[in-house]
Amino acid sequence: MRKLWVQVLFILPAFLIFSIFIVIPIISSVYYSLTDWNGLDPVINFVGMKNYHTLINDSEVWIALKNTVVFAVLVTIFQNVISLLLALLVDGSQWYYRYLRVVYLIPALLSALAIGYIWSYLYNPVFGIINTFLENIGLGQLAQDWLGDPKWSMYSIVFTNLWQWAGISMIIYMAGLQAISADLYEAANIDGAGKWQTFEKITFPLIAPAFTINIMISIIGSFKVFDIIYVMTKGGPGTATESLAILLYKKAFNFNEMGYGTSIAVVMFLIILIISIFQLSILRKREVEA
Template sequence: MRKLWVQVLFILPALLIFSIFIVIPMMSSVYYSLTNWNGLDPAISFIGLDNYRKLLHDSEVWIALKNTIVFAVLVTIFQNVLSLLLALLVDGSRWYYRYLRVVYLIPALLSALAIGYIWSYLYNPVFGIINTVLEDIGLGQLAQDWLGDPKWSMYSIVFTNIWQWAGITMIIYMAGLQAIPADLYEAANIDGSNKWQTFTRITFPLIAPAFTINMMISIIGSFKVFDIIYVMTKGGPGTTTESLAILLYKKAFNFNEMGYGTSIAIVMFLIILVISIFQLSFLRKREVEA
């Protein structure tokens, strides 16, 4: 019993911190999602599942969900493809590879707010460097209002998000690549395997754990995206780039519908939970098969 109490005492501080900052706020959120609280009035009215019924018929929620899914799919696919290519390019012992790794990682070290402001200036249709360069090289017809045009705004934010976070996923892929025994590559060379065969039959199967981690990080981060969209477009033009997190913020803090906004947060949590469980089970199965 004394040994058990010692273990409990060691666990207790972390458990208290976890409960105070994670468990209690989560339970409070579930309660507030069942009320019509405006975030200011001390009087809170319990309305049951009315907020969730309202969600099902709210066109704004469905538009935000569609935008979030589009953003998550684009970011997850292209960020992982780009990161894997970068990892393969700088996975070696040449002296300048170390500097390239640092360069690719620098954007991830910057604040998403700073990234958003920087790229907002770059995308500016009047004095932005992107349109200026296009005009200088004779491709002025390709210049766009990158954030103000509904056709381009989502893709512009997706590109910015990938630019910022590709370095992190690259590092994880590099860890997976460096864990592959060199003997396997030597054996493949002796057997006459070309680079594509080596990649598909050795490299890609053996980086399955890194692939699982990066896919999970990408999909969860994409469904929670808020800061970079808020800085660059605030969900506009119209509702073109409005994500669930942006809609949650607007409902809770702009329109003082804290109860309704919290119900959106609970739905986001459930969507992420279901997708994560399904994705993890599928990718873990792939790891075993690999």
């Protein structure tokens, strides 16, 4: 019994922190999603599933969900492809490889607020560096209102997000690459395997755990995206870049519909939970097979 109590005492601090900052907020969010609370009035009226019924029939919610899915798919695919290529590129012991790793990682150390303002300036259609550069090299016809045009605004934000976070995914892939025994590559080289065969049969299967981590991080982060979009477009133009998190913020804090906004948060939580469980089961199966 004494050993059991010691174990409980060691677990208790982490359990309390987890309960206070995770479990209790989730339970309270579910409760508030069933009310018409405006965030200020001390009187809270229970309305049952009314918010969820309104949510299902709200076209703006479906637009925000579509934008969020598009953002998540683009970010997940391109971030993992780019970061894996970067990891393969700088996976060496020479000094300049270490320099390149630092360079690629620097954007992830900056705040989303700073990055949003920097790239908003770069994307500016009048004095932005991107359009100015295109005009100076004779490609002025390619200049766009990158954030003001609904056709380009989402892709512009996706590119900015990739620029910020590809370095983090690169580090995770590098950890996976460096865990692979050099003996395997030597054996493949002796057997006459080419670079692509070596990557296909050795590298790609053995970085499966890193692949799982990066996919999960990309998906979860993309479905919760708020800061970079809010800084750069606030969900505009119109609703072209409005994500579920942006819509949640507008409903809860701009229109004082805290109960309705919380119902959006609960739906986001369920979507992320379901996708994560489904995705994790598939990726874990791939790890075992690899």
